[in-house]
Amino acid sequence: xxxxxxxxxxxxxxxxxxxxxxxxxxxxxxxxxxxxxxxxxxxxxxxxxxxxxxxxxxxxxxxxxxxxxxxxxxxxxxxxxxxxxxxxxxxxxxxxxxxxxxxxxxxxxxxx
Amino acid sequence: xxxxxxxxxxxxxxxxxxxxxxxxxxxxxxxxxxxxxxxxxxxxxxxxxxxxxxxxxxxxxxxxxxxxxxxxxxxxxxxxxxxxxxxxxxxxxxxxxxxxxxxxxxxxxxxxx
Numbered sequence: 001x002x003x004x005x006x007x008x009x010x011x012x013x014x015x016x017x018x019x020x021x022x023x024x025x026x027x028x029x030x031x032x033x034x035x036x037x038x039x040x041x042x043x044x045x046x047x048x049x050x051x052x053x054x055x056x057x058x059x060x061x062x063x064x065x066x067x068x069x070x071x072x073x074x075x076x077x078x079x080x081x082x083x084x085x086x087x088x089x090x091x092x093x094x095x096x097x098x099x100x101x102x103x104x105x106x107x108x109x110x111x112x
Numbered sequence: 113x114x115x116x117x118x119x120x121x122x123x124x125x126x127x128x129x130x131x132x133x134x135x136x137x138x139x140x141x142x143x144x145x146x147x148x149x150x151x152x153x154x155x156x157x158x159x160x161x162x163x164x165x166x167x168x169x170x171x172x173x174x175x176x177x178x179x180x181x182x183x184x185x186x187x188x189x190x191x192x193x194x195x196x197x198x199x200x201x202x203x204x205x206x207x208x209x210x211x212x213x214x215x216x217x218x219x220x221x222x223x224x225x
């Protein structure tokens with residue numbers, strides 16, 4: 001079956017530091033890959049997505065590239081801000097599937 | 113923001129009592145989902161719906177039932193709440209499968225004492 005593994009947190013960074021959150025997946029078909037973000041006390045919001053191999057999703061300074069050869073979708077941001085403090089979830093869904101498979105989430109705290 | 117509301121937003125209840133959570137959408141999306149979020153587990157799917165009166169089980173459906181009598185409403189019922197059902201519950205909607213994103217509601221924090 002499908003599964004997502006992402007790096008465990010928590011991750012604590014200083015403002016303007018570089019952020020990487022690793023995500024690898026196992027899938028039987030041709031999944032779309034997603035990063036969701038959850039700010040404190042809120043629901044999940046889509047941060048970015050990629051629907052096929054070598055696609056790069058980007059939003060709000062975050063980027064992730066769909067790497068089929070390494071089954072990875074690592075999230076990166078070059079210079080984080082305090083407002084990026086949140087929980088980040090990697091997820092996948094197969095082409096004809098209704099279900100999103102989520103990783104366990106990575107808590108990121110950015111200090112001023 | 114997608115028009116999804118959940119009610120109640122917070123609830124404390126006692127073991128053995130029935131509880132119903134409501135999800136309401138104004139987007140006319142076909143698919144609706146109930147997830148629970150627990151530390152270390154990410155989000156796990158409880159039940160989902162692919163149309164009015166069409167529902168199916170997710171990975172953690174034991175102890176939960178759902179109903180969808182209208183496109184806009186999806187109800188989650190805990191027939192007899194247990195402490196293991198203390199969690200944050202999220203509703204989500206989606207236009208379709210595959211690459212279509214899911215939009216999430218604000219969540220309901222349920223505590224079973």
